Amino acid sequence: MTEVSMTVNGKAVKADVPDNTLLVQYIREHLRLTGTHVGCDTSQCGACVVHVDGKAMKSCTMLAAAADGADVTTIEGIADNDLHPMQTAFKENHGLQCGFCTPGMIMTATDMVKRYQADGRELTEDAIRHELEGNICRCTGYHNIVKAIADGASKMTSA
């Protein structure tokens, strides 16, 4: 067993977990934050993306112990009350259908926009498609996800 303590969505949490507990298991099973999903076993699908110290991470690829001391944000913590501009953009552009990949998409998208804005790079459609390499959606064919992220990027700029 390993004692892990971290901040999740602004709240300090601490627990003894088996050494091999993945961050996603800790989030889903221990903290019962079930918005973060598991869609594969090989770190391919991106349904489990969260932010660790401000960076998008696949929480299935990281031990909970490795996030000891970290500041973690999950889909539940991305906005205070209503919707984050990126969440609004997904709704307005019909960027989701079954909703299973959506939390990971939103976490990837917000990270993507922040990185491009910090670097002063333009987030083109090609760039969005390339950046989504690690997030699989089976429902939307990506058309509206790409539109939503472009729209969300401008909403985040003006917000």
Add this chain to the structure above:
Amino acid sequence: MTEGIGARVLRKEDKRFLMGKGRYTDDIVEPNQAYAAFVRSPHAHAEVKSIDASAAKAMDGVVDVLNGEQLTGDGIGNIICGWAVTQKDGSGMNMGAWSALATNKVRYVGDAVAVVIADSIEQARNAAEAVEVDYKILPAVAQSMDALGTGAPEIHENAPGNVVFDWEIGSLEPTDAALAGAAHITEMEIVNNRLAPNPMEPRSAVATYNNAEDHYTLYTTSQNPHVARLVLSAFYQVAPEHKLRVIAPDVGGGFGSKIYIYPEEITCLWASMKTNRSVKWTSDRTEAFLTDAHGRDHVSTAKIGFDKDHKIVGLKVNTKANLGAYMSLFSSATPTYLYATLLSGQYNISNIYCDVQAVYTNTVPVDAYRGAGRPEACYLVERLMETAAREMGVSPVELRRKNFVTSFPHETPVIMTYDSGDFATNQDQAIKAADYDGFEARRAEAASRGKLRGIGFSNYIEACGIAPSAAVGSLGAGVGLWESAEVRVNPVGTIEVLTGSHSHGQGHETTFTQIVAERFGLPTENIQIVHGDTDKVQFGMGTYGSRSGAVGMSAIFKALDKVEAKAKKIAAHVLEASEDDIVIEGGEVKVAGTDKTMGWHEVGLAAYTGHNLPEGMEPGLKETSFYDPTNFTFPAGCYICEVEVDPDTGVTDIIQFVASDDFGTIINPMIVEGQVHGGLAQGIGQAMLEGVVYDDDAQQLSASYMDYAMPRADDLPNYSVHHASTECPGNPLGMKGCGEAGAIGSPPAVINAITDAIGNNDLSMPATPSKVWAALQAASAKQAAE
């Protein structure tokens, strides 16, 4: 009316998904919950000599290890196929037994022989690895053609030669005669590649037996919870229907693969009773590849004949359909009544004959996957049409147009009656959107950059709105395929609609609301859609076959008729007017031509107080409908794909993809376009990326996302989506259905485009860069030789 029929209403269900507050089966935790891990065969075909669970049972946290002998000993029935196909010679299918836990023989890699129930998932998985199974390995076969070969291993003893059934449709002799007299024949071998459906949410089940009430609850990832309950009760004898509640909460995609009732759900329910614990199982992704029903896997030879005026005179097809190791729920219907009945395409063809040999192999069971039979038919017909046009040196557009069905109803030689359509208008619209006239200039420009441009067409038709109960019953279906709905008006005028359809991404909570809003002029926020729980909804056949609009919404429509009629009677009584003069609009119930009016909520209140109702009328305002369709519906359209191939690498880029569809009435264009996008992505995935690969020992080599090429954002283009609708005469809303069209129509458009670019019609799916490059080399070699 901004929220009624035809409005792009944003989805009501989105907010919970966006906030991470969706509630999927794996999110559910029951008190005293244990976890199941299945012991699965690593061999494709083997006798099970013995199972030794003693070491596993002694491990920490292990509650029990259960096997197939115990399961069948407790009277749990074999898994059924719900559609009895009659063979050419009049005999029934050669169906082998399928137990949820295999007893003396395993027939595919992943076939479960035992289940471990433990306190934690880690304990269950570790113990599953400690179960010792002694297998005697048998020869295995993965491909249908190999399974039919002499000396092939026998997979089920009651299916000689591994033939499940040998079935035919159409007329053999007239078709042969017509082809013998044809001026031109195009003949092809056409393979429809095996696919894994891959909804992003893996299957999951949480089963709870309550021994105090002798009652079971199952949370499960199902597209049709009532069908699951019916089958679990009537056929598997897990529990009688009134003692079993099945809940399919938020479900993360299905695409057909969550129609079926799999061994895992049956086993979890039974194991919950055996162990007196709630039992949870959630598939991992590799387990999903190994156990979720696959799709397609047809090998066909086809021959189409034309007269000297390029009119089709006949079509003859033979198909070998790989059904895998066991017969899944709709596995017999998919390569027969959902496939060969669509072989007439959009065309006038007087003579068609098709026979299908369905084959057992040592692979995952194959069943309906998005489109189910219709993509296989469309791919075959549309590759033949494009190839024939090239061989005859005529325009593929003109060849199709010359053969279009133009008057309706149109009876095909393969038992379908097309009720409506306008194929030429959809073709015109697609051609215009794709700027087909400018294609040769674009091809020349690409050639100047050393790239090969190609353009390909696909004119698909499908049969949806599944299905008229009496018709499918006469063809062997074990169930009726109607739908039910209940509309409850509350005393304050808000409305709950309980539907037997199930939404797992389709946006029913929005679309269904819109037809209620339209009817009474109410805001959508006053309307709630309830689905997915057998304790709430009386019955339902669920969602598949693009049936939720044409069948599910028709049931709601019929129930709304009844609610409207009763509401008018109440209002007429209260307002002292004639029932015929009552109109309902904008949330008001009015006497036409007067200022007499009452609010919709006042009608609700009057119905429930019962203080002032017409004599003899029962209080309350709640109506039910069971709607049984009168025919299939026939969505159709024209898809155009334009590609650019790099001749050095074989890498293909889709430059544009245009879709023009006839879906009949469209309730929410935003949602319909989303359905088309998703279908196109799956069809393009089939054409260019996806394929389940087995080795010679029937081991699946593509059972993870490292190995199976799921379409990603940078593999796919933006889509240009258009509609040209004709109303469906068969249902009250005029709807045809949109859920599968994209997956049905797109694969031939892609392959026709690539083969146009490379000048070689001999190319199979998935058209990977290496295959495209090899086909290009073959074409160049052939050209050089000539």
